[in-house]
Amino acid sequence: MRGVRTRLPAMLLVGLVLAAVIVLVAVAGPILWQARADALTGDIRQGPSGAHWLGTDALGRDVFWRTVVATRSTIEMAVAATAIAAALGTFLGAMIVSAGPAVRTLGDRVIDLLLSFPPIIIALTFTAILSPGRASVVGAIGLAFCPQFARLTNRLALSVQERDYVTVARLLGVGRFRVVTRHVVPNIAPPLLVLTSVGFATSVVTVSGLSFLGLSVQPPSYDWGSLLASGLRNLYDNPGEAFGPAAAILVTGLAAGLVGDGLVRHMDPRGTSRPHRAVRRSADPPTAGDASRAGGAAPVASVRDLSIRRPDGRELVHGISLTVDAGEIVGIVGESGSGKSLTALALARLLPRELEWSAAHLNVNGVDLADPAKAPPARLATELGIVFQDPSSSFNPALRIGTQLTEVLRVHAKMSRRQAHALAVSRLAETRVSSPELRMRQYPHELSGGMRQRAMIAAAMLPEPKLIIADEPTTALDVTVQADVLRLLKQINTTHGTAILLISHDIGVVSSLCDRICVMYAGRVVEELSVEDLRRRDVRHPYTRALLAASPDTASERDGARLVPLPGRAPAAEDQGPGCSFAPRCPLAVPVCTEIVPPLVAEPSGNAVACHVETAAAEVRS
C-alpha cells in the first residue's frame, strides 16, 4: 500500500484486527446467536460435524455457538478486572510517589509484600472470602493485579520526575498538575500500556481459571472457563468441546499481546521516522599507507588498510594505517564519530562482535592479528594493556582490587599467589595509589575516581606490556587528577619504555603528552604530525586548523580573539559522499574535493596530510 504516511507496524495491525473481531463477537454474540447456543437437541456428545462444527455437549447444545456467545461474559469480566487493576494500581503508585519519604518507604514495602504472592492465589483468597459470583471474581482479580501497576507507575514516575525537562518545566512556572499530564504521563504511558495488555491477557486466563473451578458464573450462565470445565469432563467423547473455549482464550491472549507490543513500538518517538537506508555505497576505497613511516625502531603495533563496517555494510573506518614505534607516545585526536576509539579497539581485537573489519596487516609486537576469523592468541593479553575512559565500569564491582590485579599474573605469567601480590602492590605504589596494601583488600567502589584510574593503569602495566592503549583515560576525571594521570603515563613511558596509544577528543591533552599525533575525521586520518608542529600551530589540514581555532585552550593565548566555530557537522556514515569527507565544511574546498578522496601524502618532514589543496600547494613550494 503506497501513500500511507504513518505506517502501523504489522504486528499491531494483526493484533488490532484480531481484537476487533473478538470485540465484535462479544457484542453481537448473545444478540444474534443466543437461541442457537441454548437450543437443546437430541444429538448429545457428538463429535465435530457439518451441522455442529465443534460437536455438542451433554445436553446436545452446539459447542461452537456456546463458545461464541460466552465471549461477552469472559471479555466483560476481564476488561472490568483489568480496568480496576490499572486504575487503582496507577492511582496508588502515583500517590506513593508524591507522598513523603516515610509513606513512600512503607508503600514500597507493602507492594513488595503483595507482589511476592502469585496474583491467582490472591484472587482465590478474595473470592473465597466474598461469595463466589461474577462481581466478586472481577473485584478479586482487579485487586490481585493492582500491585503490579502500582509498582510500575511508582518506578517510572520517579525516574521521569528526576529528568531535567521536568525540572526546567517547573522553573518555567508550569504547574504541578500540568507537569504530570504533559510530561510525566506521556512518558510513562508506553510501559503501562504493555502491562495493561499483559494484564488483560492474564485476566482472561484467571477469569476462566476461577470459573473453571466453579467460583465464578453459576449455571445456567456460562463463560469460557465453565465451558472448558464441562468440556474436560467429556474430553474422550468430544475433544472439540474443550478445544473451543481453549482456543478462544489463547487467541484473545495473543491479540492482547500483539496490540500492546505494537502500540509501544508505534508510540516510540524514535520509531516513526527511522533513517532510511541510502542506496549508494562509497565507491573507491582510498589507498592510504603512503604515509607509513620509514626507518626508525621496529613498530610495537602497526595496522595497514584497516576498514571497519557496520552490519548493514556502511563503512565507519575507511582503510586507515597507523604505526606505533617502540617507546613512542602516539595520540589519536578527533571528535565523536571520527572512528578513533574503533581504531584503538581494533588494534586490541576488542571490536564489538557485530562490526565487521578487515586489514591488510595488523601486528602487535610480533603477534599477527590480521585474520578476523582467527581468535587472537592468549599471549595478546600480555602484549598490550588497555585503560578505558570510565574507571568505575572497568573493574568488576563484586571482586576485590587485589583479586582482579593478580588474576592476569597468575593466569598468564603463572606466578604464585604471593609473587603476584607483591608485584601488584609495587605497581600500585608506582602508579601513586595511596596505601596500596589497603587498596588490594578494597572493592572498586571504595576508591575515588582518580584512584580507580590509577589502579587501572597499574593493572594495564602488570604484565609489562610493550604498548598501552588508553582510550580517553582522563575524560571522566577532574582537571587536577587528569594532570596527575597524564604525568603518570609519561613517567611509565620514560621508565619502562612502554609505548602508548592515547585516544582523546581534547587537543590540549594530546599535545601535552604525545610525540606524534594523528588527527581523525569521519573514519580517516586526515593529518599526521609531530607534537612540535602542533604546538607551533604549524598544521596543514583545514580540519586541524579549524579544531585549533575552536578550542578555547589555545584561543585564550591569542589576546581577545574569539573562538571560530566550525560550520556544519560531521557527516554520518550513511551520508558520506565520494570525495573528502570534510569538503562540505571546508573553506578551501575546490571541485575535485567532492569527487576524489585525497590520499594521505607524506611530506619530507615526516608529517602527512590528506588534502588536495594542501598537497598542490606543497608541490608548488618545492
Next chain:
Amino acid sequence: MTHTDESVLSAVGVSAGYGSGPRSRSVLHDVNVAVRRGGTMGIVGESGSGKSTLAQVLVGRLTPIRGVVRLDGTDVRRLSRRERFAARRRIQLVPQDPYSSLDPRMSVERTLAEAIDPRGRLRAGAHRERITELLESVALDGSAAKRLPHEFSGGQRQRIVIARALAVRPEVIIADEVTSSLDTSVQAEILELLLDLRERLGLTYVFITHDLAIAQYMCTDLSVLYLGTVIEQGTTDVLTRPAHPYTELLRDSRPDPSGRSTPAAAGGLATEDAADPANPPSGCVFHPRCRYGPRTHEDRTRCAVEPPILADLLPSRERRAACHYPIKAVIQDEEGP
C-alpha cells in the same frame, strides 16, 4: 558584599545540602556570590565542590539551610506567591545534558509554547511568530519547530534548550556545564552563541564549568569553589594570577599545549585527590593538598586548625581569597612601585 547594590542575583551566607535528619549531607558552607548585572559569573571547581548545588540554590530549586538568595536586593523568601512565580521566570536554567533536558515526546514547537505560556491559557497556534523568532535567535531553521528532539544533534538540542530558556525573556541564565557533553567544534558554536546573546539581549550569566579555559573565555568574574566553600573570588585574572594555592593548582593542572613542564608537578602533592566532601578536613579544607601549607612549611600549623575566612586582598580590584598565606606575587604586583 560590596557588589550587592548593583548585583542582580546574589547568595549571601548560603549553606545548603540534601536530605534531613542523620543522613543529611551538607554541601555548601557559608557561600557568598554576587552576580553583577550584565556580567558573567563563573563558578569553577572540581566534582564534589558544590557547583551544581549552588546552581540549584540560585535558581530556587533548593532552599538554603542558612543564608538568603537575593534578587535585585530583595530576599526571595519575602516575596509573595505571585511575585515568586514571576521571579522564578526571570532566572532560567540551562542544564548540562541536552538529551535529558528535552521531553522526548514533545515537538520543539510544543516545548517552546509551554515555556512561553506555561499555564496553557492561549490557543495552540498563538505563539507561532514568537517561536520562529526564538529559533532564529539561536540560529535554527523555522522548519525545526515540528520536529522531535531525537532528530537533532547534541549541539542543536542545546540550542533548543537555550531557546526555551530565552522564551520567558529572562534576565539571568544559569548555565550548568552546558558544553561538557559536546565536541570541541560544537562547543565553540554554543559558547559563541551565548556570548552573542549576552550582548544582544543584555543577559547576565552564571556559568558553571569545570573547564578553566572555558571559564576564562566566557566569564567576567569568577568564584572558585572547593569542598563547598568559596576559596577565591575576583575578576578573571584570578586564573592568570591566582592568590590561593588551590586556584594555582587548578591553573597548573590544565594540559599545557606548549609543552612546558608544570610547576605543580614538582611538589607532587596534587596526587592527593580532593577530600571526601562528607568529611572535610579540619582548619583550611585545602591544607592536606596545599604545597605551601603545613606539609611543606612546618611553621604553618595554623592552616590545619583555623579555617580561613574569605577576605579582601585588593580592595581596589575586588579580589578575595580564603587563605592564611595567600600567594604574595598577586599583591606585590598590584602594590609595586
